[in-house]
Amino acid sequence: MKIITKEIRLSTQGNPDLINITGKISDILAASKLKQGNLLVFVVGSTAAITTFEYEPDMIRDMKDLYEKIVPSDKSYAHDETWGDANGFSHLRAALQGQSLTIPFEKGQLCLGTWQQVVLAEFDNRPRDRRIIVHMLGE
Amino acid sequence: MKIITKEIRLSTQGNPDLINITGKISDILAASKLKQGNLLVFVVGSTAAITTFEYEPDMIRDMKDLYEKIVPSDKSYAHDETWGDANGFSHLRAALQGQSLTIPFEKGQLCLGTWQQVVLAEFDNRPRDRRIIVHMLGE
C-alpha cells in the first residue's frame, strides 16, 4: 500500500466563489497509478470548505443563496467587531460546511456520481491563494 | 494492511427518507475479519447524504423538520426552473449535510456510541436505487 500526498494551488475570487476541482483531483489520481483506495481532499484555512454538488450555473446560484440565507454576509459578527476584517460570515460558513471530504476509488476511478462534482467553496470576502491537499492511500 | 471495498445497494422512498444502515455496515465489517482500522461510508450521487443520529421515530421527525426549515421543499429553486425536475431542495440538503463519513474501528467493532446510528439521508423527491460504498482500511 502507498501513501501519496499532492496539492492543488489556485487563486480564488471571494464571497463566495464555488470552484469545480473534480478534474484536477482526477488528474492527480490518474498520475498516481493507484487503482483501489481512498482520496482525501482537505482545504487549508478557516474561510473555505469542500463539498460536492451538481456543478451547473443554477445550482451554483442556489448554493450561494443557501449560504447567504444561513449566514448572511451583510450582518455584523462579533469576530468582525474585534478584528475589523469583516469576514466573520466566511468563517461561520466554512465551519458549518467542513474542510475535508474522503472519496473511495476503484479501478483508478473516483466513486462519484455523474452529477456529483467536488467543489472548493471559497467563503472569504477577498481573493485568496488556496492550498488544497489531495492525499491518497491505496494500491 | 488490507483495503477492502464493498457496497450496499438499497431502494429508497423520497423526500426525505432516513434509513438506518448501521446493521448492514457492521455486517460488512464483521465479514472482513479486520480488527483495527477505519471504515469510510460514501453515498454516490448528489441528492443523498450520510449522517449519524439516534435513530428513533421522534428524532427522525425532528431531523425531517430541521431539513425542511433550512431548505424548504415547497420553495422554487433556480435549478428547478432550468431542469424541471423539482429537486433543487434535494441537492441543497445533500451538499450541506455531506456524502462521506469515516468511522474508526477497534477489536472488530465500529467506535460508535450506543445511541449513534449511521443514517442514509435520501433527499431526492422520488424513490431511488442507491449505491453506498463501504471502504475499509485496516488489519
Add this chain to the structure above:
Amino acid sequence: MKIITKEIRLSTQGNPDLINITGKISDILAASKLKQGNLLVFVVGSTAAITTFEYEPDMIRDMKDLYEKIVPSDKSYAHDETWGDANGFSHLRAALQGQSLTIPFEKGQLCLGTWQQVVLAEFDNRPRDRRIIVHMLGE
C-alpha cells in the same frame, strides 16, 4: 505503513461548549513518530461534533449564535416530548455538524492553517465525559 489508535478523554460543560483540542491531537501525532499520513478525529456519541474554526473568543460567540439560530435550544422537539431529556436540539446540531474529520499530515505536522483549530463541539445540555478517537494511518 502503521495504524495507531489513541483516544482523548475530557469533561465538558454543556449547551454548547466549544473546546480547542488541536494541542492534544498534535501531541498524539508527535508521539506516534509518523511523518506522512492522515489523522481521523471522531467523537463517540450523538450530541457532540467535530469542526474546525479560528478559535478566539469572538468566533466562539459567533459559532454559538449560529447554532442557536439554526437549531434553537428553547424550542421543544419531538425527541424531548417522548424522552423527557430536553436535548433534542443537541442531537440535531450534532447530526448537522458531523462527528468525523480527517486531516492529512506531512513531515509530522498536521496540514492545518495558522488560524484553523480543531474543535470539539459539545452540544448536550449537561456536562459530559467525552471520548474522542484519534486514529492515524501513515508511515
